[in-house]
Amino acid sequence: MDRRNKPSALTTTPAAPPQARFDILGDRVTAVLPTGESVEVLLTGATVLSWKGAVDGGAAEERLWLSEAAILDGSKAVRGGIPVVFPVFGKSPADLATSKLPQHGLARTSRWEFLGRSTSESDASSKASTNGVQLDFGLTWSAADPALKALWPFDFALLYRVTLDPGSLTTSIVVTNNETEKAFDFQVLLHTYFSVGDITQVNVDGLGGAPYSDKLEAFKVKTQAEGKVDFTSATDRIYQPEGGATQVLTIAEGGLPKYSVSRDNLPDVVVWNPWADKTKDIDDFAPKDGYKNMLCVEPGSVSGWQTLEPGDAFEGAQSITLL
Template sequence: MVDRPNKPSALAATPSLPPQAQVTISDGSSRVTAVLPTGESVEILLYGATVLSWKDASGDEKLWLSEGAKLDGTKAVRGGIPLVFPVFGTAPDHEATSKLPQHGFARNSRWEFLGKSSNESSSNSVKLDFGLSSENLDEAARQLWPYKFGLLYSVTLAPESLSTVLVITNEGDVPFECQTLLHTYFKIKDISSVQVTGLEDSPFHDKVDGVKDKTQSSDPITFSGETDRVYTPVKGPGHPVVITDGGVAKFRVVRDNLDDVVVWNPWVDKSAGMGDFQPKDGWKNMVCVEAGAVSTWQKLEKGDAFEGAQTIYLN
């Protein structure tokens, strides 16, 4: 055999892709779960596109979910991250939404799972997309709110964070007004040792005290009774709201285009009156810090879109 001095060298081995997130659909195609190669996980129920669980690499749960939560589609989930749209609470004086149930219909509707996406050069994150449109609504909801809309909800899991992004589009010819909120239930060890910072000197509506207009002092928020407040932070959405538990910073919430923050804990009496709130002393182990656009109405003309987001970082 002739020895060729310039013979081609062996082909380089094909570089293998890094491990990718594993996404599974289970429970009668009603749940979507994503697990990163590093162990972090998120679980979303298609009913309401409700995030039920978010765990870090060691399996430590970050969200509070009531033991009595209904996960069969009979009512909105108590816990996790329910989605509020197109009205926050009830609005009897706002004609378009006056007949809707509390917090609207997004958390009571079955969403579609639109698929996953990730950075192919990295295994650091995975994005899950969910959709809801006026065509998906049941007849009763369409009668109560007859506007054409589209909702795109993206949940992105990364090793040290969870991002949730909601895009609302007016797909009809008629303008509509709406509100939206990410009703996040954080799991904490002891509400009596929790502080919330980042809302200092900010105006708020105190819903426990007759919806009176008040201003937060320069001190952190602490809890000693039922709390239900709608803040409009003076430092804007980009300034983090931090939840500290027992002197240790646990969560850092950064908002994008969501001007308001609701802080809620039902305490003893309110918890006792909610049939799906279990255990009854569960208020000791949860606090809601909810990013939203709820103090005013977002008006969307034909073809307009509104996008709001939060990213929760583990400190």
């Protein structure tokens, strides 16, 4: 018999979207997305040691190069991954406040504080609906390496955010001057070591026509030929792309685009590969023929100096997308 008032079907509560797994083990912070993509950050230098990313639902693969001889106990800066360079790139002239600091400054050898994690929502156009994850790290002058902070006595604060989304990794940094009366000058750079299969098959697009300083020829200023940058020997250059910080760079291998690098408020790009003749002199570079499998493309602000007034802040970022 038909019933006049049949109960309607019970509605089901939608299941919560898959969440990232998160772990702190010793001095390493790790996050893993449900897709298998992951990031690992060492508290020394807030250095990204590993980024395993996938394209179009494929298996997650290591995207960063890390030396087999990298020092990970905090006694030395990490060779590989993404070290943070601050407040100086290279060595300073003797008349500058940063002149007493070692090469690349104090941030990459200081122990950072892990400030917490949060969810990164994928936008509607994303290839995957899985939420990402944001990891925040902080470093202040008072917490910096004691032996180094005395060499650059300015009250600063750094906030570094590592955001892992399906198919992309974003690293952003905020520099704040906490001094009440003194301004300070600084440089900043995200020293990204990309993993590649064969450096002789790699090129970088987006630098054609750009002026650059050739560090292998005493910083001689040159202009990059139009087209793509290829690699057949040691390369160490500071580029100023014609499109400024909005110029997107593409790293390709074997004619196929592999990485896209977008920058925000980081106008310079350092491109580095030591090649065989240079790796012999780098103790923590291993294997010695590892130059075949890496390329540094490093967004930063290093061709000049940023002046930060008391209470002011500077923010810059890079976003790497797998192609």
